[in-house]
Amino acid sequence: MTLFSSVEPVRFEGPQTRNELAYRVYDKDRIVLGKRMEDWLRFAVCYWHSFNWPGMDIFGSGTLPRPWLGIPVTQAMAEQKLEAAFDFLARLGAPYFTFHDVDVMATATTPREHAANLQRIEERIAAKMASSGVKLLWGTANLFSHPRYAGGAATSPDPQVYAWAATQVRGCLETTHRLGGENYVLWGGREGYDSLLNTDLRRELDQYGRFLSMVVEHKHRIGFKGTILVEPKPFEPTKHQYDRDVAAVFAFLQRYGLAQEVKVNIEVNHATLAGLDFEHEVAAARTYGIFGSIDINRGDPRNGWDTDQFPNNAQELVPTLVQLVQDGGFTTGGFNFDAKLRRQSVEPADLYLAHIGGVDTLARALLAAADIVTDGALERLRAERYRGWDSDLGRQISAGKLSLASLSDLAVEKGFDPAPRSGRQELAESLIARHCKY
Numbered sequence: 001m002t003l004f005s006s007v008e009p010v011r012f013e014g015p016q017t018r019n020e021l022a023y024r025v026y027d028k029d030r031i032v033l034g035k036r037m038e039d040w041l042r043f044a045v046c047y048w049h050s051f052n053w054p055g056m057d058i059f060g061s062g063t064l065p066r067p068w069l070g071i072p073v074t075q076a077m078a079e080q081k082l083e084a085a086f087d088f089l090a091r092l093g094a095p096y097f098t099f100h101d102v103d104v105m106a107t108a109t110t111p112r113e114h115a116a117n118l119q120r121i122e123e124r125i126a127a128k129m130a131s132s133g134v135k136l137l138w139g140t141a142n143l144f145s146h147p148r149y150a151g152g153a154a155t156s157p158d159p160q161v162y163a164w165a166a167t168q169v170r171g172c173l174e175t176t177h178r179l180g181g182e183n184y185v186l187w188g189g190r191e192g193y194d195s196l197l198n199t200d201l202r203r204e205l206d207q208y209g210r211f212l213s214m215v216v217e218h219k220h221r222i223g224f225k226g227t228i229l230v231e232p233k234p235f236e237p238t239k240h241q242y243d244r245d246v247a248a249v250f251a252f253l254q255r256y257g258l259a260q261e262v263k264v265n266i267e268v269n270h271a272t273l274a275g276l277d278f279e280h281e282v283a284a285a286r287t288y289g290i291f292g293s294i295d296i297n298r299g300d301p302r303n304g305w306d307t308d309q310f311p312n313n314a315q316e317l318v319p320t321l322v323q324l325v326q327d328g329g330f331t332t333g334g335f336n337f338d339a340k341l342r343r344q345s346v347e348p349a350d351l352y353l354a355h356i357g358g359v360d361t362l363a364r365a366l367l368a369a370a371d372i373v374t375d376g377a378l379e380r381l382r383a384e385r386y387r388g389w390d391s392d393l394g395r396q397i398s399a400g401k402l403s404l405a406s407l408s409d410l411a412v413e414k415g416f417d418p419a420p421r422s423g424r425q426e427l428a429e430s431l432i433a434r435h436c437k438y
């Protein structure tokens, strides 16, 4: 018996059910365009918000019953948490989970103790994974909560802090590898600055570049076959984060020769905070060849911070799901619910309701996206818009056969007078809306 045992295993019961603790749309074995729903979504429950966050905010302390939390966390508490977490994962029917090193282990004060405590809980996690069949989408090291990281981890002005970060990442990467993790994530919450006045930007970027290179070197050394992912975010907690968005991460990866080795984990709310559309970030990553995985939470349109809310608007997600369906789905990535409950959601059932709502939202968006791709009208509209590039002129320009001078000579000679054409944006938007019927 754990905190989460009061809820029966969550099943698909269809849209008509009166049972709130059931899936209405997510039917894991339903085949959508040749692939099981579960394999399209590859959803994960995150350890930190779900089991490790007591519901505190900057104005108040924890509200949620999480009896295994305390300072310090002992091995017994870590094990009690693990028990509850895997009980929840199994009852929800989650195929994956994600974690930070410090979410799962007993508190450690020295690098040696850190390695030992992580190792100790790793064995327990491995046993739980084996008996439940739940898999690891990704692991990550928390390089932002401890006071030592106040000035950054890989971008710290102190090389001993940098070495501590190396200890944590090495340990967590190796644990992730042994647990069969499919990706390893680095979110640089403190890799940035609060003021440029005390910051050597070039030095910090070089430190960070070297750090990421070491991670990649180690990945190959130990034979980890998963994907290394960087998670962009523009700010919070730091005023400026170096990995501010997909474009900034790509420039960074190119500068340090890592663009073939590292991809991105895109979080919906981080895109919003960067002033970008979520679907833009996904499109940019696909264009640069660095799309990896997704943290599927949302922000609040009136709040300028990372509110980490569960998704509940399928239509908003459809433009992204269309891209995913066009690609045939994730490779090693998945949808990680990096989302947390509200402080008043104190009942164990609330955590189920939050995830069920989120999973059904994704399933709705997936079904709509599959219909849109099958229907083909959106793709035709887009192709039609670029039709001119199939002409002789378009082909010659694309093939690099014309110079600026010869092209301008041609325009003058032929007297080009292109007529304005509709971009059909309203039609495209209606197409999305009309397919959202699940």
Ligand code: XLS
Pocket: 100, 140, 187, 231, 233, 267, 295, 306, 338
């Ligand atoms: C914080 C990030 C964090 C990462 C994992 O905003 O989203 O939760 O996903 O370190």
Ligand code: NI
Pocket: 187, 231, 267, 295, 338
């Ligand atoms: Ni995240």
Ligand code: NI
Pocket: 267, 269, 270, 306, 338
């Ligand atoms: Ni976030």
